[in-house]
Amino acid sequence: MILGIGLVIGFRDGVALANAYGAVVIWVMIITTCLTTLVMLLVWDTHVLLILMFFVPYILIEGVFMTSLLTKIPQGGWVPFAISAFFLTVMFSWLYGRSRKNAYEADRKMSLGELNQMLARNTVYRAPGTCFFYTNLVNGIPPIIRHYIQHTSSVHETMVIVTFRTLPVKKVLPEERFNVGKLGSDGVYRCLVQFGYNDSQSIAVAGDEFVASVLAKLKEQTETTEEIERLDSAAEKGVVFAIGRTILKTNPNSGWFVRFIIDYLYRFQQKNCRPELSIHEVPPGTTLQVGMLYEI
Template identity: 30%
Template sequence: IVLATLATIIASQAVISGAFSLTSQALQLDFLPRVRVVYTSSEQMGQIYIPFVNWLMFLGTIFLVIVFRSSGNLASAYGAAIVTLMVITTLLMYVCAVSKWKWNVILAVVVTACLLTVDLAFFGANIIKINQGGWFPFLIAVLVYLVVITWTRGRRALAEEFKKEEISFDLFLSDPGLKSVTRVPGTAIYMSKNPNGVPRTMLHNFKHNKVFHERMIILTIYTEGVPRVPWPKKFKVERLEHNFIRVIAYYGFMETPDISHVVTYLKDHGIDCSIQEITFFLGRETIVVRDPRGFDGLRKQLFAFLSQNMLPATSHFNVPPNRVVEIGLRIQI
């Protein structure tokens, strides 16, 4: 009993840590809406706690206990999950072998076929138990896939919509009227997904207030396909006309973007700015669904719900709340 209890504790901790780590990486790759991530160690970046995921796993565990009642009844669900994972891992290994390891295609096919012969034998033996509990892992997989695909496609559609109305920086800076625009003291940072386009928040702010700050910084944050980006390669700064500055920050998918890093880098490279004197302008998007009918309408409503309830950018990027101006943007989909 003692050994079984210890094994259960170790296994549960592995599942919890894995769920936190995968969720964190999915957040950095913009596969999921932002949620709160708590760093539990000042020395190890990978030690994290995600309250939302923790509560989901808690509720999921209670659901499993109520529905299946005993560990024996979970055997089919566990078996279906494991053998499906084996098949997916083998298929992904083939993709990796061909695209990353540069294996000969014939060799990769032979190795994959040998592994799949074993995997599919187990898969076939377990798939017939789908009605005995094997449905549960597939249900979870479908729900997670639905959220991920809805979020990624929704964000891509929004980006394409924004791009249609976007003004290039070259065109914007060539406007002779910029010289006569009133400038107020201080530094403004506008966050933008496209470093070559004028942020919508900046245009909306100018439309209503008719002024610019004396120093205008356009900040774009990219998540690279590597775990971490070394400090010397993390930032790119370009000085533009009319005291505009373009800053691109590169982070790995295991890193969390932090505005204080950007400000520190700028100060070290001769740009006089203090985080307590900067005004951060962020956009707050409100998604309105035109037609909520049908499956497509349900997905749009799900995307609107996820957008409305995701963690604010101020918390995600560690922006001082008292230095933020949020500009609302109403978008119909």
């Protein structure tokens, strides 16, 4: 009751509020019809004639209602459009920034040969212990690994590059949760942690339980006893969790639109969004954050 009175006061009269509600309802109906049509076409694999028999009558009726509301837009119907434009801007800037970030990493990811060559240098110190390096790149070795090695001149004797991925399935079986493998260089491994959209991502991904699960999977694929002993020895010397954090920045040749989207909107969202790894309960006392600036 109080909320309704407040809305009426904000719109100055009930007619403007009714116009806003009407615009929302009709656009919800149109969007629902379009999405249902897509489901019929892509998921249900319905015959095209049946899809047209559903889509055409509904879109014509809803189109008549929609055109009748066009004259109501200046009289309060503009509000849902303004709200939609705001959220569309937020979503577009985030999607655009993520796509540019993924393209940057795909173009500059390391090859196994480059990784082996870097670790073969005498200037690279192999620190004792195990390092779990978290990144977002699913395929390949992210450029932040190159950045880390070049600027620290060190790598732990066992380093596991970890990436979390949500699959388009309801649940992932426990035995399929961890997909691990050895990379080209000695002591460097890859771990892909997979979840279904209905799985809780806080399970089996934190602390000692996570370390033990990954090491167990690595040992299953290890052919020599020497390598197994090396994995156990490195784990006993201590475990460090390194989190890769990237910041996007436009280059001087970028246009004003790209600069506005990346340097202001996307950067603002990136600074204020909740870290992806916060739900994985990474131990703060053994966590190292590695940052890198992506100039796109």
